[in-house]
Amino acid sequence: MSEEQPRPRESASERELVAPRRGTVRTAVRKALGQERRRKPRPVGVPSPGYRDLMRPKLLTVRSRMLKGEAAHGWRWTLVALIGLLFWAFVLGIGVRFLMALRAVPEIGSLLAAKLLGMAFISFFMILLLSNIITSLSTFFLARDLDLLISAPVDPLTVYAAKLTESLAHSSWMVSMMAIPIFGAYGWVYGGGWRTAIAAMAVWLPFIVIPAVLGAAATNLLVTAFPARRTRDILSLVAVVSAAGLVLVFRLLRPEKLVRPEGVRSLVDFIALLRTPSSPYLPSEWAARGVMGWLGGSFDWLPFYLLWTSAAAAVVFGAMIHGRYYSAAFTKAQESAERWVRASAWRTWMSNLLKPLGVLRRELVLKELRVFFRDPTQWSQLILIAVLVVVYVINIKYLPLSGNGITRRLVNIVPWLNLGLAGFVLASIAARFIFPAVSMEGRTLWLLRSSPLPMRQLLWAKFWTGTIPLLVLAVGIVGVTDALMQVTPFVFVTSILSVTLITFAVAGMALGLGTVFPQYETENAAQIPTSFGGLVFMIASTGLVGIVVVLEARPMLLYANSILLGTPMDTRDLVFGFGMAALCCLAATFIPLAVALRRLEATEL
Amino acid sequence: MEPMIRLQGLTKRYGSFTAVDAIDLEVPRGQIVGFLGPNGAGKTTTLRMIAGILRPTGGTVTIGGIDIAEQPAAAKALMGFIPDRPFIYEKLTGAEFLRFVAGLYGQAGEAVEFRMDELLALFDLSEWKEELVESYSHGMRQKLIISSAFLHRPQVIVVDEPMVGLDPKAARILKDLFREYVERGNTIMMSTHTLEVAETLCDRIAIIQGGRIRAAGTMTELNATVQAGAKGLEELFLRLTGDNAAREVVQVLDV
Secondary structure (H helix, E strand, C coil): CCCCCCCCCCCHHHHHHHCCCCCHHHHHHHHHHCHHHCCCCCCCCCCCCCHHHHHHHHHHHHHHHHHHHHHHCHHHHHHHHHHHHHHHHHHHHHHHHHHHHHHCCCCCHHHHHHHHHHHHHHHHHHHHHHHHHHHHHHHHHHCCCHHHHHHCCCCHHHHHHHHHHHHHHHHHHHHHHHHHHHHHHHHHHCCCCCHHHHHHHHHHHHHHHHHHHHHHHHHHHHHHHCCCCHHHHHHHHHHHHHHHHHHHHHHHHCHHHHHCHHHCCCHHHHHHHHHCCCCCCCHHHHHHHHHHHHHHCCCCHHHHHHHHHHHHHHHHHHHHHHHHHHHHHHHHHHCCCCCECCCCHHHHHHHHHCHHHCHHHHHHHHHHHHHHHCCHHHHCHHHHHHHHHHHHHHHHHCCCCCCCCCCHHHHHHHHHHHHHHHHHHHHHHHHHHCCCCCHHHHHHHHHHHHCCCCHHHHHHHHHHHHHHHHHHHHHHHHHHHHHHHCCCHHHHHHHHHHHHHHHHHHHHHHHHHHHHCCCCCCCCHHHHHHCHHHHHHHHHHHHHHHHHHHHHHHHHHHHHHHHHCCCCCCHHHHHHHHHHHHHHHHHHHHHHHHHHHHHHHHCCC | CCCCEEEEEEEEEECCEEEEEEEEEEECCCCEEEEECCCCCCHHHHHHHHCCCCCCCEEEEEECCEECCCCHHHHHHCEEEECCCCCCCCCCEHHHHHHHHHHHCCCCCHHHHHHHHHHHHHCCCHHHCCEEHHHCCHHHHHHHHHHHHHHCCCCEEEEECCCCCCCHHHHHHHHHHHHHHHHCCCEEEEECCCHHHHHHHCCEEEEEECCEEEEEECHHHHHHHCCCCCCHHHHHHHHHHCCHHHHHHHHHHHC
16 A cells, blocks of 8 residues: 555544555654564563562652752751750650669669560550551552552562551651660660660561551551541541540559559569569560660560561561452552532531621631541541640649648749640640641642632631631630639739730741741641641740740749739839730731741742 | 733743743633643643743733733632642532632622532533532543633633543533633633644634744644645644654654
């Protein structure tokens, strides 16, 4: 058939295949596919990408991020490293002092230290387990590279090994960082020296593998059992409720009673209690025994043997579960769910309540509320916060504010310190809920930016939907704790006013710095507060709370003295102290918001 | 008569890279203008600057005679934007999303509800109205965004790759909707890689490559600019944007 022969205008596909017209693309394609160039198919070997091939992109990504960070934001890394070192030094210092004090107690000092190490390990184990369950859902079922990996000729066991490593790294790095100064303190006090590092590594590596395998296996089974896309919601809820329960149980056990053994009948009973392993079948117990045996000179191979063989057995067990269930679970995780939202009286009521705000603001606020309360990964955090608040209030309630050596002066100063602590709690909550607010708009910012919506209105909606609940919480915490401590009306009013101003400032800084350091690409809101910007916010808000507490120190002290000693109060001191604190709070509210507005208007995606 | 969209010296630079290089373009009222170009030519960047999402490094964008840099709210109120990737709030229902968008344009009430029902019915989304967007398919999300762009009755629609993800029926509906819409005196500027759509739907075509407009006009005018007389938009497009692809195909298949 001649190439130039004109053809009748049949179907487009026929025209393309049979008689291509002029044009280099078509000619070239025809030549490439044509008879004269047809070859025998080449034998293709079955490729088998290994573990290293699968891990390479992850390592390259980490390296690229670090290099990019080093070039563009060297000061960020320096600051993060400095804060990390300060944190380590702080934990190490506290740990060393505490262990020194314990060691000085004859007979039971070392036993107590071992018991406490066991408690630390069991806490780590629970945290690691929960963290691995949540992370495994992302790495094994929701990660963007899964389609590529599953469709490629990769051995399922290799996928398992790579994904398990990924889960383990994501879940364990923070706990590992926390464990380093604890091991350091034990090594320091018990004269372990540099060899402590070897013992710590020998214990820690198998110790983190076991919860990683269990977490991955649990997630695999949960995804197999539950309706597909609900699993993430269910898991988040399970994890948060478990964490909340753990905190509450731990608090109710009052571990500090361990060092005040008044409740135990005799010393012999107490020593017997300390010697008895509380959970002999848990890796946390083996880890504690391993480290203490090494440090105490009575080295025992058994805990190390148990840890390493259990970790190895766990990996084999995990691989079996993966091989048996993963394929079906992965398929199930891809299915979409039917999610109907029916009209409710609450929605109508809320819509009517917000009517005075006008159409634009009402819709913005409604959108914020709906998005928050329909996402269990977001609202479930409220459970954890509620538990932390209860624990906080309980601690205040049990403060020994009566009895020998407790003065009325102290009673009126504690609420002022309470303000500082409450401020820190508020900052942590704002970091979780208000700081990510603008980042969460990342993927939908096109809609807001292409509409006539002024960015000021967006910030307005985000500020108030975050600040009002925070304010209720702040006034609630301070009001209840003040009432429990039976403070004077003056202290009550000033602490309520102060915490109100602190709340506005903390919310303003959270929203402002969240806009200045956005994480538009992050899909998981929980990861945003742990970013560099989140760190800057926590430093800034803690600094502000510190400044307010310091500025109010003098007027509070003068007031306490005037009540107790009858010394006259200079109102200028009051006005200066409280006035400067108020000014600082107002500046910290408005300046970050103004900067955020400019940044948001200039944002390009 | 003032064109609906006027770009004058429109430029966008990212560091040393110039994505859009001093573009001059006019989109007359009551017409569909197709904006074509190879991948990475600067189409999406230009459309996002017109929509007010990106700020130009230089030049101006006027919508209905209003400079978008000087009066962004007034200019954006005239416009509806449909992006190429349908990212929307996953935790809102389709109806809630549309009400939210109407609210952004200051609209609410019975009129919005009526219009919303009309648009959802047009795109076969009525049954999905009260379902969360997270359970929508890619095409359904695209249809929902298209509905939201028409909700506030804009005078001009700026649309980036309208046909991606749409089923044949929805694609046909959209083409009819676009034609009816411009026949009522409104304007559409759209980028597309589907040359058949551009050829049958657009009154005028602008071709961009390397951030610069290579040609603009009606099909007849464009044919006149390509001296050898190209047959059809596809060939015209390839001639204007180069035929390197041909060589690459051969090289790839020969290896």
